[in-house]
Amino acid sequence: MKKQETNSLEKIVSFCKRRGFVYPSSEIYGGFGAIYDYGHYGILLKNNIRDAWWRAMVQLREDVVGLDSAIFMHPQTWVASGHVAGFNDPQVDCKECKNRFRADHLLEEFGLNLDKATLEEINKALDELRQDKKLKCPVCGSKNLTEAKVFSLMVKSNLGSPTDELSEKSVVYLRPETCGGIYLEYKNVLDTLHPKLPFGIAQVGKAFRNEIVARQFIFRTREFEQMEMQYFLKPEQMEEKYEKWKQLRWDWYLEYGIPKDKIHWYKHEKLAHYASQAYDIEFDFQALGGFKEVEGIHARGDWDLSQHAKSSGADLTYFDDETKERLLPHIMETSVGLNRLLLMFLDNAYTEEDVDPSSAEASEGRGEQRAVLKIDKRLAPVKIAIFPLLKNKPNLVAKAREIYLALRTKYFCEFDDNGNIGKRYRRQDEIGTPYCVTVDFETLEKDDSVTVRDRDSMKQERVPIKDLEQFFLEKFKS
Numbered sequence: 419m420k421k422q423e424t425n426s427l428e429k430i431v432s433f434c435k436r437r438g439f440v441y442p443s444s445e446i447y448g449g450f451g452a453i454y455d456y457g458h459y460g461i462l463l464k465n466n467i468r469d470a471w472w473r474a475m476v477q478l479r480e481d482v483v484g485l486d487s488a489i490f491m492h493p494q495t496w497v498a499s500g501h502v503a504g505f506n507d508p509q510v511d512c513k514e515c516k517n518r519f520r521a522d523h524l525l526e527e528f529g530l531n532l533d534k535a536t537l538e539e540i541n542k543a544l545d546e547l548r549q550d551k552k553l554k555c556p557v558c559g560s561k562n563l564t565e566a567k568v569f570s571l572m573v574k575s576n577l578g579s580p581t582d583e584l585s586e587k588s589v590v591y592l593r594p595e596t597c598g599g600i601y602l603e604y605k606n607v608l609d610t611l612h613p614k615l616p617f618g619i620a621q622v623g624k625a626f627r628n629e630i631v632a633r634q635f636i637f638r639t640r641e642f643e644q645m646e647m648q649y650f651l652k653p654e655q656m657e658e659k660y661e662k663w664k665q666l667r668w669d670w671y672l673e674y675g676i677p678k679d680k681i682h683w684y685k686h687e688k689l690a691h692y693a694s695q696a697y698d699i700e701f702d703f704q705a706l707g708g709f710k711e712v713e714g715i716h717a718r719g720d721w722d723l724s725q726h727a728k729s730s731g732a733d734l735t736y737f738d739d740e741t742k743e744r745l746l747p748h749i750m751e752t753s754v755g756l757n758r759l760l761l762m763f764l765d766n767a768y769t770e771e772d773v774d775p776s777s778a779e780a781s782e783g784r785g786e787q788r789a790v791l792k793i794d795k796r797l798a799p800v801k802i803a804i805f806p807l808l809k810n811k812p813n814l815v816a817k818a819r820e821i822y823l824a825l826r827t828k829y830f831c832e833f834d835d836n837g838n839i840g841k842r843y844r845r846q847d848e849i850g851t852p853y854c855v856t857v858d859f860e861t862l863e864k865d866d867s868v869t870v871r872d873r874d875s876m877k878q879e880r881v882p883i884k885d886l887e888q889f890f891l892e893k894f895k896s
Contacts, residue, residue, distance in 0.1 A: 425768055427705040430761070431635055433768060433789075437849055439463065440636060452629065452639045459849050460760070462799035462830065464643075467759050468622055470796060471645050474670055475620045475752075482618035482647060483611055487599020489624060490577065495598050496591050498729035499722070501572060505594055507629075508540050509569035514560035521566035528552065540566045573626040573640075592626035596644045597751065599623070601722050604650070605734055615736060615747060616651035616659055622756065634706055636757045643756035650736070650747035653720075660695060660717050660750050667699065667715060667752055675794040676701065676766060682709060692721030701762045712762055713754035720746045767793040767850065773876075791850030792874055795894055798850040801829040802890065805842055807858040809835035818857040821868070821883060825855075829890065847873055853893065855886070 434440035438457035444450040456464055476482050496502050508521035521540050525531075530543055544566060547553035554561045573592040593599065600619045607619055622645045629640055636642075651659055664683075671681055679702075686696035695717040700709040723746050727734040735744040770789050795801070804822040806814035815835060822833040832851070834842050839856060846854050856869040860880075867880045870889070881889050 425704040425765055427635060430705045430764060430768065433848075434460070434635075434764070439764070452633070453641055454636050454639060459799040463763070463793075463797060463850075464756060464760050466797045466799070467763065468643075468645065468756055470674060471670075471754070471756075471759075472620070472622065474666075475618075475645075475647050479618075481613070481616060482620050482649075483607060483613065485600060485603055485607070485619050485621040486623065487596070487603055487621060489593055489626075490575075490590055491593060491598055491602060493590050494729055495602060495726075496572065496594075498725045499598060499601075500725070501591075501594055505572055506568045506570045508537055508566040510544070510566050511564045512555040512558065512560055513562040513564065515555060515558040517555065517557045518569075519556065524553070524556070527556070537566055537568065569628075571627045571629065573628050593624075594627050595625050595753070596621055596623045596646050597648055597722075597753070600646070600648045601726050604648075604723065605732060608736065615738070616649060616655055618647045618649040620645075620647040622646075636761050637703075637706060637710065639757065644753060645756050646751065646753045648722075649750040649752075651750065652745065653748050656694070656717055656748055656750060660715070663750060663752060664697060664715055667713060671699065671701075674763075674797060676762070680766065684709070684711065690718075692719045693717060694719060701766075703762065703765050705761070705765050710758075712758045713752065716751045716753070718749040718751055720748045722749055723747065763793055763797060764791070767791045788844055788847055790847040790873065793850045795852045798852055799830070800832045800846070800849060800851045801853070801894070803832045803834055803842070803846045803851045803854045805833075805839060805854060805856045806835050807839065807856055813862055814857050814859070817861060818855075821855060821857065821886065825886065825890070828887070829894070843871065853890070 431440075435442075437459060439460035441455045441457055442449045443453040443455045472484075476484050496505075509518055510521045510524060511518045521544065522531075522535070525540070525543055525547075528547060535543075544553060544563075548561070548563075551561070553563060555563060572594060574589050575592060577590050600621060604619065607613065622643060624641060625644050626641055629638060649659065649663065668681070668683075672678065681699055681701050684698040684700050686693075686698070689696055693716055697715050698711040699713040699715070701712050702709050723734045726732070727746070734746060736747050737744050768789070769792050770787065773786050773788055775786065791798075802825055804818050804825065806818035808814055818835070819833060822831055825831050832846075834845070836842070837845075843854060850873070852873045854871045854873075856871070858869065861868055861883070865880070865882070866884075867882045868886070869878050870881045870886075871878045
């Protein structure tokens with residue numbers, strides 16, 4: 419089979435809406451910028467990715483425990499962490515069309531990477547482009563752009579009466595990252611579960627960032643989900659454990675079908691003052707035109723706990739029973755965007771290909787092309803689809819529903835009797851269903867078996883109904 423052209427962002431966005439993976443939020447009111455809702459197949463896929471991460475990070479480990487911390491936290495949390503003072507991006511406004519842009523993104527268009535630069539350095543680079551008459555608005559072309567200024571990424575809210583004035587005393591923040599809750603509950607985890615160093619705390623949850631320009635579909639949004647694990651250890655353990663976790667996280671991507679040549683490590687040269695190492699796993703997105711970050715792995719030192727200990731007055735030290743010493747653990751972090759992973763898996767799996775003209779499906783008039791989501795079977799939104807050959811034959815429908823009701827207790831299944839078999843195959847191909855089961859006249863009149871069709875190879879085989887449970891047990895082992 420010959421694969422068709424590469425996936426464009428427009429193609430992926432169209433597919434996601436057409437097949438019920440991702441919808442624009444509030445679309446009947448004209449939409450709401452950079453906010454998206456996940457449809458039936460989208461939430462199934464997202465949950466499967468989340469569960470695969472949780473299984474690897476928590477279920478299969480003895481040194482990591484789970485947490486689900488609140489979105490709202492005491493406002494002092496974000497003062498102590500440095501977010502209130504320093505969590506911002508450089509903003510540039512167009513005085514003509516009133517659009518606003520991230521200054522570092524404007525500079526990227528000229529090959530200048532000033533991601534970690536100071537505001538002064540960014541404005542100096544903008545001034546040089548102005549002098550050369552190169553700086554202009556990407557939307558209207560105007561050269562009347564402001565200097566860069568600080569734009570806070572924190573999303574403010576308030577708790578209490580909705581009529582209360584939103585003052586600095588009453589303001590609370592929607593968390594910009596989920597790890598804050600882990601640091602605040604670290605002491606409770608120590609006191610209740612008594613873990614031994616090294617140990618980790620993992621959680622999945624929503625985070626919110628007031629992005630200047632949220633772009634690239636669900637890759638960068640103002641509301642998103644993070645899957646994070648903070649690993650607490652002794653300083654002398656950092657180098658060994660850091661390399662170990664890098665390998666574990668790299669292997670996870672390969673296990674779930676991401677090719678080696680589509681991911682690489684990006685080493686941060688400019689580090690935060692508290693960090694000793696920072697690497698990102700980047701995926702080569704066809705739809706986004708190149709490698710983009712999906713996960714960060716960072717050695718953070720003891721900065722987070724020391725800041726919260728200082729700000730709160732709480733004792734966040736760990737008592738080592740063996741050495742009889744108290745220490746403030748250092749932290750190694752893995753942080754991955756769940757929304758980005760969903761886009762990564764779709765980008766990697768969505769395929770448009772020519773069907774072999776000599777194949778059974780082509781000869782039966784089921785088309786010369788197909789769109790298929792070649793995703794790992796464990797992540798597929800629907801695992802098995804069950805069809806009656808004809809919807810107007812009650813005996814076929816009854817038998818197909820009987821099989822469907824039996825299989826859905828163990829797998830997420832779909833019953834489909836809409837349209838001819840070829841169209842049903844194509845629908846299931848496109849949402850990534852690994853196997854389709856068809857009940858036909860031979861089932862009822864001859865051998866009490868069904869046709870099981872494989873998504874990727876399109877090969878079909880007859881399987882006795884009594885053997886289906888064992889058949890799929892074997893298929894979903896790998």
